[in-house]
Amino acid sequence: MSLTLVDSVIHQVRERLAARSLVPGERLPSIRALSAHLGVSKSTVVEAYERLAAEGVIAARRGSGFYVCGHLPPLSLAEIGPALDRSIDPLWISRQALEAAEDSLKPGCGWLPQSWLPEDELRRALRQLAREPRASLLEYGRPYGHQGLREQLSRRLAEHGVQAGVQQIVLTDGGTHAIDLVCRFLLEPGDEVLVDDPGYFNFQALLRAHRAVAIGVPYTPNGPDVEALAGILQRHRPRLYITNSAFHNPTGAQLSPLVAHRLLKLAEAHDLLIVEDDIFADFEHEQAPRLAAFDGLARVIQVGSFSKTLSASLRCGYIATRADWCEQLVDLKLATSFGNSPFNAELLHQLLLKGGYRRHLDSLRARLAEAMGETLTRLRRLGLQPWLEPRGGVFVWARLPGGLEAATVSRAALAEGMVLAPGNVFSLGQTAPDFLRFNVAQCQSPKVFEILARSMSA
Template sequence: MTEAGPHSPLDETAPRTRVELVMDALRERIAGRSLMPGARVPSIRVMTETLGVSKSTVVEAYERLVAEGAIVARRGSGFFVSGHAPPLALADLGPSLDREVDPLWLTRQSLEAGQTMLKPGCGWLPASWLPEEGMRRALRAVARDPHAPLAEYATPPGLPALRQQLAWRLAQHGVDAPAEQIILTDGGTHALDLVCRFLLEPGDTVLIDDPCYFNFQALLRAHRARIVSVPYTPSGPDLASFERVLIEHRPRLYVTNSAIHNPTGATLAPAVAHRLLKLAGEHDLLIVEDDIFADFEDEAAPRLAAFDGLARVVSIGSFSKTLSAAVRCGFIAARADWIEPLIDLKLATSFGNSQLAASVVHRLLLDGTYRRHLEALRAKLADAMGETIRRLTQAGLEVWTRPKAGIFVWASLPASLDAAQVARHALADNVVLAPGNVFSASHSATAFLRFNVSQCNRPKGYEVLQRAMDRAQRAPAREAALEQP
């Protein structure tokens, strides 16, 4: 027997508690002005009968709303809408269609998307693909451990036991990095930010791939770096263009993914890696290798950090993509003489990293949960990759390269359609796509979209994609007709 009856307005399939659903129902009425400031809120008895939930559920929901300031309690009179309601936010009623399609467009749309929206353009796995029960067990185990540091700051470099584990894991990819050359961070972005703070001055030139992970651009702009880009091919950066950029612009730093490239899914070829490192040495170029997708691989692809031995390459990683975005845990592996100044920067800017997150990740690595999760996940992703490519090809898109592993497919639209227009049409239909120019510093990926295969398993996504393409195809014809005298 459940609290909500067969005709209850509450959606029992939604991943929220009944208390939260009651709160949402009342918030919507307040936001929509059907309950104005000062108006009496439906009584607990009325709300119980209307929503088909228990009295205790409504009481707890109302108490939480009082704590938020959305409603007020008056002894003997009931509950009332607060006198100063928050301003009506139209942006909360639907997707932000008018936001400029810039490097942060996709981040904002994906994170702000409602729970009913599909997100084939986002950069993470669905929660159902992650080891949530294993995470809960690890959290409980850490909480029960009398020696677990639940109330203390982490040591400056981070939990020693986890750094030792990371040293072993890096060795599996050919990267020789002892624990003393590894620093824990609060995720991959924190790691990249620290490295940029350490290596860059405002005005320095930084080289990126075209296309590349969009947040590289956003973060580098925050550091006031000058950005130049080089075309990326299915085997790595175009070496002729790479050498020309080194000669003409003398960049200080090159930021890239090499094992599984974002957004293309390509893998760096060994010959390209060797030539790239030779050019880097000749032109005094430092390299940051963002390797956060490493654990999606069945077989390790070439790593610049492995060939280079961390002489001029810094390797960064994270568990956000494979384990949990909520448990922020990343790392930096760098040459020995850079470790102390990097730790000083870490202390100056964040004072440390999450000791609790590091302890949870370490436990998941030790008890085999993470290994078993990855084995199942890789198989699942391989199936999803094949099915996504098949469906996209049927829809008329051309896949740029077939990735060997990972979550991304880079594909071009037919008939030279504008991916930004297609993405805006899809967003109006509650589907978040990833237009190519979000990833391109030169804006040369107008016809491309990035697809996350783990988020492409719903027929509706392909139906909306097709409708969005049809609308974008008809738009020029309508504009031409309007211009006719």
């Protein structure tokens, strides 16, 4: 049902309250100013303000205008930004994938099946760690995090050309915690932040939680569209750009050296900081360029974790950046979470020390390559066209045939108990209505394609 003009004005005021751009005691725009800004009559604004006043949301002060009352309602991410169809609401999609039964079909989720992960090795490491007399079972961790694991991460980063000393690495409780800390450190409400379009949907949700303004950068098979990026940087003054380099989510693309070079030149010219999420690094057969390697961690901050390759329950990630920033990030980490799990860090350290992790990765890459080939073949048989043929990783970004809408197909699939990921979940500009993201590791059952075929013809 469409909103009346009065309802529309009320909705916009409530959005500003939810986003904290209007706070208790603050004066609302005058009736004349809001009327001109929204292109509605002054009587429409008067009625909207009076209805909000009747609800106790705002109050009139004679001769002064209208002001926000009392305390703000609790922060609601769903109320910040435009209302979305639940089929393309990123948070709703995440809930569907996380709440689905263990044996549900989830080709739209972003993680590997449990059977693909080294559960037996994890259990052995847990038993061994529990017997260690010095295991961190009872204490808080050190401010920077486990020293041995940070040393190991420093060596692993060097393999990708990223030179980061131990004092340039801060451990976190996973990749999302790492990006959240960086956002807390660098952003103020209202700051503009660039994200890929299409790009990982949780970046958008996280930025909403920080009350930042997300701006989409068109993505190509070789990385961000640098011509479009140059134009955006001329029109805006973004503080950050958050992106992937290896096996971009959702497209599966890899950054080319030329695009990486041009991107860093633009970042330097416009004083742009870059957060490089390298969570898919261990899926690579051949190493893609790393912005953090080219830049030397001057204006690039790299984050990562092991949730995709080892265990989603083993919450341990990292931030690699300038040493002086690490000091301040550690203070912020202590203020907001008092550290990260020392037990998880010790367990991860033990797992990485052994050769079993590398053997697991070799097996995993081979298994993913086979799954990628099978999934591409089956999708093409149904008429879906891959945007590109990924050179590895877990994702295929594919276009539906005949003008089909991904949200409609996803609703039909969900009715049969299968979770898909429609394209506009990943698109800030809502430019991917006929795309779906497929996780090839979650597409091994023929039933996935049977349900997909029925959903496409529903």
